[in-house]
Amino acid sequence: MITFRKAQASDLPAIVAMLADDPLGAAREDASLPLAQGYVDAFDAIDADPNQLLAVAVDGGEVIGTLQITFLAGLSRKGAWRGQIEAVRVAGHRRSGGIGRLMFQWAIDQCRARGCSLVQLTTDKGRADAHRFYDSLGFTGSHLGYKKAL
Numbered sequence: 846m847i848t849f850r851k852a853q854a855s856d857l858p859a860i861v862a863m864l865a866d867d868p869l870g871a872a873r874e875d876a877s878l879p880l881a882q883g884y885v886d887a888f889d890a891i892d893a894d895p896n897q898l899l900a901v902a903v904d905g906g907e908v909i910g911t912l913q914i915t916f917l918a919g920l921s922r923k924g925a926w927r928g929q930i931e932a933v934r935v936a937g938h939r940r941s942g943g944i945g946r947l948m949f950q951w952a953i954d955q956c957r958a959r960g961c962s963l964v965q966l967t968t969d970k971g972r973a974d975a976h977r978f979y980d981s982l983g984f985t986g987s988h989l990g991y992k993k994a995l
Contacts, residue, residue, distance in 0.1 A: 846904070847902055847903065847904045847909070847944065847947060848902070848903050848904075849900055849901070849902055849903070849948070849951045850900065850901060850903065851898060851899065851900060851901075852888075852892075852899040852900060852901045852911065854885075854888060854892075856901050856908050856911075857880060857884060857885070857888050858876070858878060858880060859901075859908035859911075859936075860899075860901065860908070860911045860934075861874060861875075861876045861880055861884055862876040863908075863910070863911055863934035863935070863936055863937075864876075864911075864932060864934055866934070866936070866937050867934075869969060869971070869972075870934075891913065896915060896916040896917070896918075897913065897914070897915055897916075898913065898914040898916070898955060899911070899912075899913045900912055900913070900914070900951075900952070900955075902935075902944060902947070902948050902951075904939075907936075908936070909935065909936045909939045909944060910933075910934065910935045910936065910939070910944050910945070910948050911932065911933070911934050912930055912931070912932060912933040912934070912948055912952055913930070913931045913932045914928050914929065914930055914931075914952055914955060914956065915928070915929040915931065916928055916929075916956070916959050916961065917929055922962060922963065925961070925962040925963060926959065926960050926961045926962065926963075927961055927962075927963045927964070927965055928952070928953075928955070928956030928959065928961040928963070928964045928965070929965055929966065930949070930952050930964060930965070930966045931966065931967070933945065933948065933949075933966075935948070945978060946978075946982070949982055952964075964984075966979065966984065967990045
């Protein structure tokens with residue numbers, strides 16, 4: 846049975862391994878142990894922030910998925926809160942089994958519980974399969990996002 850919970854420091858190696866386990870992540874992540882201090886520092890900052898939720902999907906004690914929700918207050922839309930879902934990953938050996946759909950249902954429920962009136966995400970332009978998946982969940986590609994490396 847798959848359960849969802851807030852990530853713990855002991856989950857960090859599994860989370861980073863999932864982030865590194867795809868063509869884009871392999872070029873920007875380093876799952877070698879011991880983990881780089883930056884991962885530990887980022888986890889500590891996320892864990893301490895009440896508007897961040899780093900979560901894991903667990904099956905039989907094994908971490909099989911992860912995602913991060915950032916709860917954003919804003920003045921637009923009459924002061925509406927938004928849930929920003931990022932860094933969604935399912936362990937390679939568990940992909941295409943419906944886990945991602947369960948993770949999103951859980952994440953959207955978390956956003957509703959926090960009073961969000963909108964859930965949003967960004968996705969790399971090269972992730973065509975992910976785009977189809979997000980469409981199937983009822984998301985619409987309504988905006989174009991930009992990033993600038995610093």
